[in-house]
Amino acid sequence: MSARLLEIVINAFPNIIIAGITVTVPLTLISFAIGMVLAILVAVVRVLNIKVLSQFFRFYVWVFRGTPLLVQLFIIFYGLPGVGLNIPALPSAIIAFSLNVGAYASETIRGAILSVPKSQTEGAIACGLTSWQAIYHIVLPQAIKACIPALFNTFISLVKDTSLAANITITEMFMKTQRIVAVTYEPLALYIEVALIYLLFSTALTYLQKYAEKKLSYNSRSVQVA
């Protein structure tokens, strides 16, 4: 690696990281948080099969799982102004990512809810708890625990998918890198550099996953293989 290239890579690093910390990370965390709340709501409503709302959510999941995230971003940011709805870039991205994560994660959580034995819900309601109390205190804690690995898949995907926001004028890590490439003409080194930074973020999440699993393993039974 020439001294010039090394200098470019080193100089780019703080710029990319700053874009990561100020845009990619908050965009990911906010979208994931909103997406999870939405996912839990959708999953519970669908499991309880609440009329109308349940059908509406099924339609929502169908649409957002079945269309590309990039197209969703474009519709919200470039399309909606056509009907007078001007949403700035960052909120547009948060809306698209949250709705997308919500659709995927709701199915993960719904499956996990269904995997909690029905007898426990019966036990709870027979004791006089309401269905909502049974879900909140008994079913959801077990369901969430069961789907931690799958939810972290979604989380890690989201970190990487935020790079799509570059297409709607948001200067997140990837957009920042593209700009540096535009003035330095070193695409290979710089795109590898940003890829490694994404990898770093994903790795941090992997450790968070391990921590979360450990924290929730109140009574897990380890399986010994001979």
Added chain:
Amino acid sequence: MIKLQGLYKSYGAKKILNGIDLEVNKGETVAIIGPSGAGKSTALRCINLLESPDKGTLTIGEKSYDLSKLTNKDILEIRKSTAMVFQNFSLFENKTAIQNITLPLIKAKKINKAEAEEIALKNLEQVGLSDWKDHYPSQLSGGQQQRVGIARALALNPEVILFDEPTSALDPEKVQDVLEIIKRISKEQHITSVIVTHELEFALDVADKIVFLTDGRIIEQGTAKEVLKNPKDERTIKFLGHFADKLEYVI
């Protein structure tokens, strides 16, 4: 006191219960026996509405409910005045033994935490599990789990405890332990209870009244002796015949 009148239940075209009348006086233990598939568990589960009855009247204490037009409030009220001990224990897997008991006390009965814990400990002691209070269900044996289930039901201090085949999922050597506990609470504490069971000897031993249910109908009821000595219906005779050897010494 609880009283069922004209209870009907069907799944689609299949009729499960064809007009059940049952009365359980305060402090009484009633055992429901009968061949499998007769509708025993369904009848029991219609009392706390885990199954929704088609029609009938349920009276608990002073209050009567028309089972064909129940509001959510009625359902919650009925469930709060009953408790159930399940065949498969139905403990909350994410809660410890003591939390299994305190959670319904705190959330359904609105008792404060300190008092709920005191009640829970007292009831765990009754079933001999004080030392296991902080264990999760997965760390307890089947017999221990069912004892927690019984303690949870007792702690709720309900008008009636419904036992749904409480020993049929247990290892044979644990069955007696659990039966002893049920017998003790029935005889010493005079808890009003309805027990669906296959343990005929036990039923005869603890029950003040035996109800024989088959094909969705109660075809015989009375004290253990009445039902056994003078079974009126052929189906009762046939059913009891299977147990003739065991029953001889009980009578």
